[in-house]
Every structure is written in structure tokens, then in C-alpha cells.
Amino acid sequence: MNEPGLPSDPSEDAEDNAEGIESTAESTGGVNAGKGKEKGQKRPFKLFGFMKKIKKKKGGSEGTESQTGDTSAGKPAGQKAKPTLAEKYKHFCFRFGIYFDRKPNTDLAKSLYQADVEITPGMFISLAIITSLLVSVFMFVISTVLFYGMPNAFVYVFSLTFLTLGLSLGGFPFALYNKVSNKNMNIQHEIPFALSYMSVLASSGSPPLDVIRRVAAEDYGDISTELSKVMYRIDALGEDGNTAMSYLIQNTSSEHLRAVCIDISNAMQAGGGLQAYLELKSKELMEMRRQAQKAFVDSLSIYGEGYLSGIVMSVVLVVLMIVICSALGIDLKIMTPRQLFNFFVYFALPFINLMFILMLWMKYSRSVV
Numbered sequence: 435m436n437e438p439g440l441p442s443d444p445s446e447d448a449e450d451n452a453e454g455i456e457s458t459a460e461s462t463g464g465v466n467a468g469k470g471k472e473k474g475q476k477r478p479f480k481l482f483g484f485m486k487k488i489k490k491k492k493g494g495s496e497g498t499e500s501q502t503g504d505t506s507a508g509k510p511a512g513q514k515a516k517p518t519l520a521e522k523y524k525h526f527c528f529r530f531g532i533y534f535d536r537k538p539n540t541d542l543a544k545s546l547y548q549a550d551v552e553i554t555p556g557m558f559i560s561l562a563i564i565t566s567l568l569v570s571v572f573m574f575v576i577s578t579v580l581f582y583g584m585p586n587a588f589v590y591v592f593s594l595t596f597l598t599l600g601l602s603l604g605g606f607p608f609a610l611y612n613k614v615s616n617k618n619m620n621i622q623h624e625i626p627f628a629l630s631y632m633s634v635l636a637s638s639g640s641p642p643l644d645v646i647r648r649v650a651a652e653d654y655g656d657i658s659t660e661l662s663k664v665m666y667r668i669d670a671l672g673e674d675g676n677t678a679m680s681y682l683i684q685n686t687s688s689e690h691l692r693a694v695c696i697d698i699s700n701a702m703q704a705g706g707g708l709q710a711y712l713e714l715k716s717k718e719l720m721e722m723r724r725q726a727q728k729a730f731v732d733s734l735s736i737y738g739e740g741y742l743s744g745i746v747m748s749v750v751l752v753v754l755m756i757v758i759c760s761a762l763g764i765d766l767k768i769m770t771p772r773q774l775f776n777f778f779v780y781f782a783l784p785f786i787n788l789m790f791i792l793m794l795w796m797k798y799s800r801s802v803v
Contacts, residue, residue: 531556566602
């Protein structure tokens with residue numbers, strides 16, 4: 435230690451500072467050690483409870499793993515899905531369809547190809563016959579129960595049975611025809627846009643087969659489906675482009691697509707002129723589509739005006755006349771005013787509306803718009 439008033443030695447000051455730091459460290463270390471001992475006495479209880487929870491969780495997970503392992507081990511590796519009831523019914527009908535396929539029906543096969551129905555003509559015929567017989571038997575049982583004990587029940591039962599048989603047999607060809615018609619409408623609707631896309635691809639220098647391949651891969655409805663058949667015959671069956679296009683030309687149901695395919699096939703054989711043709715044809719079809727839309731809007735407005743002025747106003751005037759006649763006490767002789775009112779409001783007006791809707795459906799169900 436230095437005396438007061440004298441300058442201090444730096445080495446001695448450093449030693450004093452070191453001793454002070456060591457003493458404070460020992461004091462704080464003792465305090466911390468005491469706290470550590472206290473915590474060390476409480477920690478085993480906390481760790482013991484926590485370890486219990488971990489062991490429980492591990493035991494539960496091991497149990498579930500063993501259970502799942504046992505169940506998964508019991509399942510066969512290559513188990514196939516069970517066939518549905520519809521598939522079983524088709525297989526049952528196919529056994530009878532083999533006998534019909536012995537005599538090839540080219541017209542029906544072509545119709546099935548055009549409708550994209552992937553069954554044989556014999557299977558289609560067997561489906562129609564067996565389904566019609568089953569529905570007729572069901573109708574025979576139901577009508578027998580309903581008309582049991584009534585006079586002339588025999589006539590009603592057999593009339594309904596044969597009517598059901600005829601409608602069921604006629605429903606299959608009608609459904610096939612309707613599917614082909616819807617396909618033709620979809621092609622007529624999508625063909626201007628498909629040709630525009632094809633003209634863009636042709637202008638970029640793509641060869642005709644690549645253009646057809648790209649359109650077949652895109653979503654242009656039934657046009658893509660038809661062109662994918664061409665690519666299937668080229669890639670899978672090994673045919674050349676002209677042969678595959680000729681097969682599509684002979685079997686497609688759409689006249690618009692047939693004309694386009696003929697021109698594309700000619701361009702493929704000529705080796706050029708595809709871009710100019712596609713641009714011209716797409717503009718022509720787009721203009722035809724605009725005219726069809728305009729005609730559709732004009733005709734629909736005419737039907738709307740006719741409905742309001744000819745049907746709704748007529749029924750309203752008749753109802754007003756009935757109310758006035760009832761108020762004046764005029765005898766209508768046919769029915770009472772209340773009966774006439776109920777007849778026109780609850781029967782005549784709904785029936786007329788239904789007939790009008792059916793007329794519109796028959797008019798515009800085959801429309802391109």
C-alpha cells in the first residue's frame with residue numbers, strides 16, 4: 435500500500451484490483467452456488483414429472499405404430515378395387531353382346547365412333563334390349579299393384595308395359611343421336627377460335643402436324659378430341675399424316691370440321707399455303723358467328739314481345755273480364771266465375787308458359803350461340 439500524498443505504483447494498483455475482483459467473484463460464486471444447490475434439490479422432482487410425460491407419449495406412439503404396423507401388414511399389397519354395380523351390369527350385357535358382334539354393323543359402329551362411346555355395337559344392342567326388358571318388368575309389377583281390382587286393369591297394365599318397352603328401346607338411339615348433335619354444335623362453336631390459334635402457330639413456322647398436335651393438346655372441346663384421334667393414329671398406329679387425316683375426314687360427324695380437314699390435308703400435300711388458308715377461314719367463320727349471334731338476339735326479342743303482348747296480356751284481360759262479370763252478376767253459363775278464375779290462373783297460364791318454353795327449347799336447342 436502507498437502512503438497518502440505519494441504517487442501510487444501502477445503494478446500495486448493492478449494487484450489490488452485483481453484481488454478485489456477475485457473476492458467479488460468468490461462472493462457471487464458462493465451465492466450462485468447456494469442458489470444452484472437449492473435449485474438442484476427441486477429439479478429432480480420437476481424432471482421426474484416431465485420424464486413421466488415423455489415416457490407416456492413415447493409409449494402411446496409406439497403402441498399406435500405397432501397397431502398401424504400390424505394392420506398395414508395384414509393388407510395385401512396389390513389389392514384391386516372392386517368393380518362397381520354399373521361395371522358388373524356392363525359385363526353381364528357384354529356376354530350377350532358377343533353374339534350380336536358376330537355380324538358387324540358398320541353404321542352403328544360409325545355412330546358410336548362419332549359419339550365417342552367406347553363400346554362395341556353388340557354391347558350397345560344388348561344394353562338397350564336388357565335394360566328395356568328390366569324396366570318393362572318393373573313397370574309391369576308396379577302397374578299390377580296400382581291397378582289391382584280395378585275394371586279393365588288388364589288393358590292399363592299391358593298398355594303401360596308396352597309403352598315403357600317402346601320408350602326404353604327408342605331412348606338409346608335417341609341418346610346416341612343427341613350426343614352426336616351436341617358434339618357437332620360444340621365443334622361449330624369452337625372452330626373459329628381453334629382456326630385462329632392454328633393460324634398463329636402456322637405463322638410462327640410450325641409444320642402442319644405440329645399445329646394439329648398443339649391443338650389436340652389444348653382445350654378446344656370436341657375439336658381437340660377429334661384431332662387427338664389423328665395423333666393417335668400417327669403415334670400409336672404408325673400411319674402418316676395424310677392417311678390419318680383421311681380417316682378423320684371419312685368418319686367425323688361435323689361437316690365444318692370435315693371441310694377444314696380436307697383443306698388442311700390438301701395444304702399438307704401441297705407443302706404450303708396453310709397459314710393464308712387458316713387466316714382467311716377463321717375470319718370467315720368468325721363473321722358467320724357474329725351474324726348468327728345477331729340473328730339470335732333479334733329472334734329472341736321478337737319472341738319476348740310476342741309472349742308479353744300475345745300471351746300474358748291475353749290471360750290478364752280474360753281474368754279481368756271474369757272479375758267484372760262476377761261483380762256485375764253476369765252468368766257465363768260454362769262455369770262459375772270462381773271456377774273460370776281458378777282454371778285460367780292455375781291451369782291455363784302455367785300450361786301456356788310450359789308450351790312457350792318447349793317451343794323456345796326446340797327452336798334454340800340446336801343453335802350455335
